[in-house]
Amino acid sequence: MPHQSSPQQPTASIYLAGGCFWCTEAIFRRVRGVQHVRSGYANGTDIATPPTYAAVCTGTTGYAEAVEVVYAPQELALVDLLAIFFATHDPTTLNRQGNDVGTQYRSGIYTTTAEQLAVAQDYVAQLNQDRSFPAPVVTEVAPLTAFYPAEEEHHDYFAQHPQAGYCAWVIAPKVAKFTSQFAHCMR
Template sequence: MTLQTITLGGGCFWCTDAVFTRVRGIASVQSGYSNGHVAQPSYEQVCSGTTGHNEVVRLAYDPAVISVREILEIFFATHDPTTLNRQGNDVGTQYRSGIYYSTPEQKQVADELVRQLTEDRVFGAPLTTEVLPETNYWPAEGYHQDYYAKNPSAGYCAFVVGPKVEKFRKTFARFLKPD
């Protein structure tokens, strides 16, 4: 098995992590910060909006099990790619919609899907998703990893993350990892 990586920013990384840990073919999910200009930023620095980083998840996936297009279809269905620097009540550049690719093929698939979704007016508003090479990635602090799994009844998890996970389960049941 040869794994590939792709990094996605879809708002708070707790939500994106909680969805993709359940996707078959995803070998690992790591919450982190990407595409900013500061080395080893802290959560507090990223939240200040001064580092340029985005809250992201880096996915290691098996392309023999799930395609990058399928990953991106799940990504677009589980966040709002039309709100610039915002997901729900989370506001700031660190919550922007972004696809950070690691191969030219991933870029090609992402560009094509963004073009198709835009032409088909799937979201009823222009997409704000940036498609860029992954740069300056740093893993988030340990307490952010698997946050939803460790804190399912915490307020944010119960009211924001949980509904996103349920939407994924209903919409993409065919991609669920077996229990």
């Protein structure tokens, strides 16, 4: 259950696209300092019209499957949040995560403040400078232009369907990787 913030604990929101939103949501629901996670669609071409899952899956809407992450910066620094994000998906494949192919599966960070934008851009630049991955990081970093929540059946999908094939074969290993590498960040 997400924590409720008190008036003394301001929150911030950032939007992360790590391929499938079910995967990204399953990870960030487990992170200490994250108060709310919601699957949806970010930064499409027609920001005035709410997209649907079926439309986004065509790859023609420009929307990425993404999650809204509401977090308490005094509990979870943005750089720590980004470290988790980059460790739990492949940021080096353009418009692809594993067998999921198309712009809707791109790696993206969509920011809500100029400070977030600068931190994310610097973080990606540092990853590339350090050659942290075997190929260059191609994660899109941009201000958020639009976010629409996904249909209800996509929220908390992994928790509701842990035995489903995609959940067992794709999401569970990502959750296990998070658990082993970031135990100190777990709720």
